[in-house]
Amino acid sequence: xxxxxxxxxxxxxxxxxxxxxxxxxxxxxxxxxxxxxxxxxxxxxxxxxxxxxxxxxxxxxxxxxxxxxxxxxxxxxxxxxxxxxxxxxxxxxxxxxxxxxxxxxxxxxxxxxxxxxxxxxxxxxxxxxxxxxxxxxxxxxxxxxxxxxxxxxxxxxxxxxxxxxxxxxxxxxxxxxxxxxxxxxxxxxxxxxxxxxxxxxxxxxxxxxxxxxxxxxxxxxxxxxxxxxxxxxxxxxxxxxxxxxxxxxxxxxxxxxxxxxxxxxxxxxxxxxxxxxxxxxxxxxxxxxxxxxxxxxxxxxxxxxxxxxxxxxxxxxxxxxxxxxx
Amino acid sequence: xxxxxxxxxxxxxxxxxxxxxxxxxxxxxxxxxxxxxxxxxxxxxxxxxxxxxxxxxxxxxxxxxxxxxxxxxxxxxxxxxxxxxxxxxxxxxxxxxxxxxxxxxxxxxxxxxxxxxxxxxxxxxxxxxxxxxxxxxxxxxxxxxxxxxxxxxxxxxxxxxxxxxxxxxxxxxxxxxxxxxxxxxxxxxxxxxxxxxxxxxxxxxxxxxxxxxxxxxxxxxxxxxxxxxxxxxxxxxxxxxxxxxxxxxxxxxxxxxxxxxxxxxxxxxxxxxxxxxxxxxxxxxxxxxxxxxxxxxxxxxxxxxxxxxxxxxxxxxxxxxxxxxxxxxxxxxxxxxxxxxxxxxxxxxxxxxxxxxxxxxxxxxxxxxxxxxxxxxxxxxxxxxxxxxxxxxxxxxxxxxxxxxxxxxxxxxxxxxxxxxxxxxxxxxxxxxxxxxxxxxxxxxxxxxx
Numbered sequence: 001x002x003x004x005x006x007x008x009x010x011x012x013x014x015x016x017x018x019x020x021x022x023x024x025x026x027x028x029x030x031x032x033x034x035x036x037x038x039x040x041x042x043x044x045x046x047x048x049x050x051x052x053x054x055x056x057x058x059x060x061x062x063x064x065x066x067x068x069x070x071x072x073x074x075x076x077x078x079x080x081x082x083x084x085x086x087x088x089x090x091x092x093x094x095x096x097x098x099x100x101x102x103x104x105x106x107x108x109x110x111x112x113x114x115x116x117x118x119x120x121x122x123x124x125x126x127x128x129x130x131x132x133x134x135x136x137x138x139x140x141x142x143x144x145x146x147x148x149x150x151x152x153x154x155x156x157x158x159x160x161x162x163x164x165x166x167x168x169x170x171x172x173x174x175x176x177x178x179x180x181x182x183x184x185x186x187x188x189x190x191x192x193x194x195x196x197x198x199x200x201x202x203x204x205x206x207x208x209x210x211x212x213x214x215x216x217x218x219x220x221x222x223x224x225x226x227x228x229x230x231x232x233x234x235x236x237x238x239x240x241x242x243x244x245x246x247x248x249x250x251x252x253x254x255x256x257x258x259x260x261x262x263x264x265x266x267x268x269x270x271x272x273x274x275x276x277x278x279x280x281x282x283x284x285x286x287x288x289x290x291x292x293x294x295x296x297x298x299x300x301x302x303x304x305x306x307x308x309x310x311x312x313x314x315x316x317x318x319x320x321x322x323x324x325x326x
Numbered sequence: 327x328x329x330x331x332x333x334x335x336x337x338x339x340x341x342x343x344x345x346x347x348x349x350x351x352x353x354x355x356x357x358x359x360x361x362x363x364x365x366x367x368x369x370x371x372x373x374x375x376x377x378x379x380x381x382x383x384x385x386x387x388x389x390x391x392x393x394x395x396x397x398x399x400x401x402x403x404x405x406x407x408x409x410x411x412x413x414x415x416x417x418x419x420x421x422x423x424x425x426x427x428x429x430x431x432x433x434x435x436x437x438x439x440x441x442x443x444x445x446x447x448x449x450x451x452x453x454x455x456x457x458x459x460x461x462x463x464x465x466x467x468x469x470x471x472x473x474x475x476x477x478x479x480x481x482x483x484x485x486x487x488x489x490x491x492x493x494x495x496x497x498x499x500x501x502x503x504x505x506x507x508x509x510x511x512x513x514x515x516x517x518x519x520x521x522x523x524x525x526x527x528x529x530x531x532x533x534x535x536x537x538x539x540x541x542x543x544x545x546x547x548x549x550x551x552x553x554x555x556x557x558x559x560x561x562x563x564x565x566x567x568x569x570x571x572x573x574x575x576x577x578x579x580x581x582x583x584x585x586x587x588x589x590x591x592x593x594x595x596x597x598x599x600x601x602x603x604x605x606x607x608x609x610x611x612x613x614x615x616x617x618x619x620x621x622x623x624x625x626x627x628x629x630x631x632x633x634x635x636x637x638x639x640x641x642x643x644x645x646x647x648x649x650x651x652x653x654x655x656x657x658x659x660x661x662x663x664x665x666x667x668x669x670x671x672x673x674x675x676x677x678x679x680x681x682x683x684x685x686x687x688x689x690x691x692x693x694x695x696x697x698x699x700x701x702x703x704x705x706x707x708x709x710x711x712x713x714x715x716x717x718x719x720x721x722x723x724x725x726x727x728x729x730x731x732x733x734x735x736x737x738x739x740x741x742x743x744x745x746x747x748x749x750x751x752x753x754x755x756x757x758x759x760x761x762x763x764x765x766x767x768x769x770x771x772x773x774x775x776x
Contacts, residue, residue, distance in 0.1 A: 053448050055615040079450055089441035094364055102357045106449040151449070
């Protein structure tokens with residue numbers, strides 16, 4: 001028997017007065033797949049997640065979650081679907097543990113100790129009895145993840161799950177997502193943190209103005225991406241520039257502060273490094289500035305400033321920013 | 327956050343799928359009870375319901391004054407049941423709308439304020455189940471507070487004043503047992519109009535998405551209905567107003583109980599309950615659950631619409647106040663005052679040790695006129711009660727005039743007070759030398775306006 005898709009959205013349309021937030025959008029998330037949802041601000045990511053949670057009704061189209069057609073808010077199709085849209089929200093006058101107990105009550109039977117277990121899982125055991133009103137943004141984010149884990153999810157819909165988390169917390173979320181995926185939990189992640197998505201996603205959907213502009217697996221994305229860009233520091237930058245210019249698929253230049261920026265097509269980086277070695281130019285540091293996903297993202301869905309920029313342009317901009325920060 | 331050994335929480339004990347509808351509603355109900363019981367305002371209100379009647383009784387105990395304008399008010403030093411009924415009267419005017427506003431007026435709006443609709447609507451309860459659970463929890467708290475107020479007012483009255491019988495609204499002294507039964511029945515009959523206010527508060531909360539409108543709305547409506555009750559002479563609008571049910575039970579306190587207003591006001595309460603809940607549900611199920619920057623209209627749009635709609639409804643009701651037959655008329659008031667005066671006079675005679683057989687009748691002729699306008703409708707009336715007293719000498723009957731200032735309410739209940747020249751002061755000395763309430767100084771009564 002074929003596996004049931006975790007999410008199947010077909011022809012979704014959602015209008016807000018004169019604005020069409022989602023415009024004929026199709027989306028499929030496979031069972032056990034970690035699927036990244038990418039788009040600039042206002043692209044329609046959060047509206048799409050609201051539609052998937054049944055919080056708003058589509059003007060057209062249909063949604064199936066785990067093989068069940070989605071009705072309105074609180075639909076039975078949301079059983080075993082968990083997550084949050086925008087920042088997780090709780091009752092500020094109740095403690096974190098009480099909030100979870102309340103949500104667990106709405107879900108039905110709760111295995112003994114589950115609330116303590118998920119609180120420990122997200123590192124909130126010490127603050128479990130504190131009122132949520134006193135929680136930081138990161139703590140509320142972690143409580144949101146704990147609330148999602150209470151539901152024995154088979155599909156997680158997460159909107160900016162690492163927002164407000166420190167780097168360690170963000171890494172832990174990424175690890176958690178991968179591990180859940182290993183247990184056949186499908187995850188749809190919306191995030192601006194492209195670097196975070198790259199670590200965990202099997203597939204991506206890029207949306208712009210409410211429409212899907214690219215959809216495919218991570219391997220397809222790397223193959224189709226305009227390229228990636230690096231900051232390069234060598235023992236002889238002038239010589240390195242000359243060598244790079246001779247290699248097909250490689251473009252190099254200097255930033256205003258004199259650092260080397262190199263953009264490469266898929267597979268060209270190896271050729272560049274080998275050529276530098278052959279010319280006895282030592283590579284002292286190679287720092288990824290623009291990943292294939294980022295370059296694809298900016299090519300497809302960037303804002304007006306970034307739209308259509310080549311990886312090299314993006315790399316130079318990143319270098320310039322790094323210089324000004326320094 | 328731990329990213330160590332991963333076992334999906336709860337995977338060891340998967341939940342039983344397909345909970346029954348009643349289980350889901352009960353779960354929503356339990357969560358709402360928990361939320362309400364955690365709120366400081368609700369806790370304080372429960373405390374006020376418990377302590378308020380005790381404090382009121384204690385305050386009355388240490389002073390000689392009485393809340394004479396309230397029905398049974400002059401008897402608060404004579405009967406503990408009067409204390410409870412006076413508390414009930416105040417609660418009907420202000421307390422119950424406040425309770426309704428606090429338990430139901432913020433229930434739905436707070437989900438918008440805390441941005442938690444999305445949190446609870448992405449669990450395993452539908453919008454309808456959450457809606458039902460919220461309403462049931464609000465009703466439970468409201469009725470619970472009514473019970474607390476009833477028990478505490480009764481206890482306070484019985485402990486501090488005693489369980490003596492009550493002088494009813496026809497001037498007859500009732501037994502302690504009957505007084506207790508009537509008092510309990512009166513409180514019980516407040517449940518329906520209280521739930522009508524709870525439903526209205528829920529409607530305000532859903533429609534305005536604003537807790538202030540939800541909480542204050544029922545109190546403002548109570549004030550508006552009080553004002554509407556002062557104007558207009560027609561029966562229908564007054565009987566159908568949301569708070570009318572709090573006055574329907576007074577017909578039970580008369581010598582010839584009448585149930586018409588009670589039945590109609592109870593039915594009106596039911597209509598309010600169904601109408602408000604129905605409207606709230608229609609609004610709720612049609613809305614999108616947008617939050618934050620995605621909310622289209624500014625936050626003051628919805629409250630403003632509710633305030634505007636409410637103002638229109640109140641204005642229409644005020645204008646329609648003259649619809650239907652006139653309930654307060656001179657003949658009806660004459661008959662009620664005459665009977666109550668007769669019974670109160672006989673009670674007074676018994677208190678001072680004279681024999682007044684049951685059913686005895688004085689020769690009484692009341693003439694009531696409304697001050698400054700046509701003799702109909704609620705407001706201030708002047709009643710001259712002519713009493714023909716038997717004389718021992720040449721003139722067989724001496725006509726004596728007792729003048730009463732009568733304040734008549736829309737529901738036919740009135741308070742008649744006379745200067746002490748003929749009937750004496752507020753208290754008198756009975757045949758055992760005790761100071762007792764003079765039943766003729768202030769006469770309370772009610773008549774059927776239908």
